[in-house]
Amino acid sequence: MERLTYLAYLMFFILGFTTTLFGVTLIDICTTYQVDPYIIGYLLALLPIGSTAAMPMSGWLLDRKALKPVLMAALFIMFSSISIMIAYHQIALFASCMLILGVSNGMIISIANYIIVHLYNNQERPARLNLLNFCYSFGAVTAPLMSGSFAHLFPWQFFFTFALLLLLVIAGFSLTTKFNVVRESLAQHPPAVEEAWAKSVYIIGTALFFYVLSEYIVVNWAAAYFRQNLSMTTESVSLILFFFFILMAIGRFFSGIIVQYLKVERYLLLCSTLAVLSFIGLLTAHAYLTMLLTAAVMGFSYAGIYASLLSYGTQQLSRPSSKLITFLITTGSTGGITGLFLSGLVTQFSGVLPCLIISMTAMSLVTFAVLWVRSLSTASAYPDPCKKIS
Structure with missing residues (x-):
């Protein structure tokens, strides 16, 4: 149970880190792609669009598929989009990567919240959800501190490569984690065929x-x-x-x-x-x-x-x-x-x-x-x- 909780925290840390990293390295990215900052700014709007579009799909998948394969798919999509962005400096590919990265972000947000909500009830649930968001903030603070300290030594691609290494760590952690607790919760509370909400x-x-x-x-x-x-x-x-x-x-x-x-x-x-x-x-x-x-x-x-x-x-x-x-x-x-x-x-x-x-x-x-x-x-x-x- 605690291992799954830490996994959710790690997922939100990487989200905060990568999302903020785009802001602090924006000018360097513009220089590499040889475009004005406002163009990259517009393309970054594809992140929340992709994320929002992916959330209903994630809910559908989580009702029908095992949690671990869905999580591994989200991590793979995120890893692939960042890798392509680092390796190929074409503005059309960058736009595609932002949309795809947004999709993976939406999936990870849904999965992490899904884990916490299924593991905790009553007053402990808001406490854990707030700690989950703290991990996002911790990642968001880490990104500018890291880039500010080492920007004079390394290009912007180095910091996104560090994000790729974090993704590999999370993937390894996921593969060695048992999702039995979530499965037991689902067995006790199977999803309703139709729901009428107050x-x-x-x-x-x-x-x-x-x-x-x-x-x-x-x-x-x-x-x-x-x-x-x-x-x-x-x-x-x-x-x-x-x-x-x-x-x-x-x-x-x-x-x-x-x-x-x-x-x-x-x-x-x-x-x-x-x-x-x-x-x-x-x-x-x-x-x-x-x-x-x-x-x-x-x-x-x-x-x-x-x-x-x-x-x-x-x-x-x-x-x-x-x-x-x-x-x-x-x-x-x-x-x-x-x-x-x-x-x-x-x-x-x-x-x-x-x-x-x-x-x-x-x-x-x-x-x-x-x-x-x-x-x-x-x-x-x-x-x-x-x-x-x-």
């Missing part, structure tokens, strides 16, 4: 959509707001973002501990409300120290919301459901794609500040959604809104 499931799915949309806009446009609207230096903006991301990573670690002692809906209400208040503070602050403090609080508040919402959604059923996991992850991922296009459209015609206000509004809708679910009589007792239809 309203609470769809509300939580909508909350995941708004959360991911909000986080995407903050992560991608906060720096532009500080640079363009407040005329801050690169160093000053970098420090604000550092406080945000480092507290988000720390928050994801500690949120796994907090939710063991605090009900998940209370934790969600606390974090989402605090996120909105810190958002307001960040946009209205004039003192630089205040900006640093509100960015830190904001990062800590955002940290545990995604995993806790995902766990909250799965708790609406008394048994694990791959269909439900797939639905929740896919709706969240759709929020990221929506944020990608919506933020670009809004900033083009109205500027960065309205874009950030949309992000803040989306987070406030997360708070409203949790309050709505909490008010429903079915949510308080966690009955099973999933019924087999004969």
Whole structure:
């Protein structure tokens, strides 16, 4: 059981590492492919598109195939796409690799969450899911630290080769791991032929959509707001973002501990409300120290919301459901794609500040959604809104 848990953690670490690595090596990649940065930026959008498209397929496969072959297929697809990107420097191949890599990312996200949801119940599930997301943050922090320390010694291909070695380690770890615990869980809770979900499931799915949309806009446009609207230096903006991301990573670690002692809906209400208040503070602050403090609080508040919402959604059923996991992850991922296009459209015609206000509004809708679910009589007792239809 613990070995499977560590396997899920390793999968999320490699996802965080590779996804962030594209951002920190973007200029070097542009130089190799001899294109402008905006072209690579557009092509990187194929990652979330491929990931979102793969999630329903992953849910279908996990219901019908053994877990280990599906995982090995995902690792093989990821290994192949990165290898081709390193070996062949053609922009059309790069675009294809981004889409294929996105597919493997979507499969790995589904598999890792599937493992945790099947292994853990009650308060331990949100704790483990938050630790899973912490591993993603740990990988995301490792990538810029590694590239920043060794970029003057090695080309960008070296760091992606390191990712390939990590994939081989994960593949070897997977081959030597027994998946009996997951099979036993499936035997006890076989997938229903058809499922009818209560309203609470769809509300939580909508909350995941708004959360991911909000986080995407903050992560991608906060720096532009500080640079363009407040005329801050690169160093000053970098420090604000550092406080945000480092507290988000720390928050994801500690949120796994907090939710063991605090009900998940209370934790969600606390974090989402605090996120909105810190958002307001960040946009209205004039003192630089205040900006640093509100960015830190904001990062800590955002940290545990995604995993806790995902766990909250799965708790609406008394048994694990791959269909439900797939639905929740896919709706969240759709929020990221929506944020990608919506933020670009809004900033083009109205500027960065309205874009950030949309992000803040989306987070406030997360708070409203949790309050709505909490008010429903079915949510308080966690009955099973999933019924087999004969």
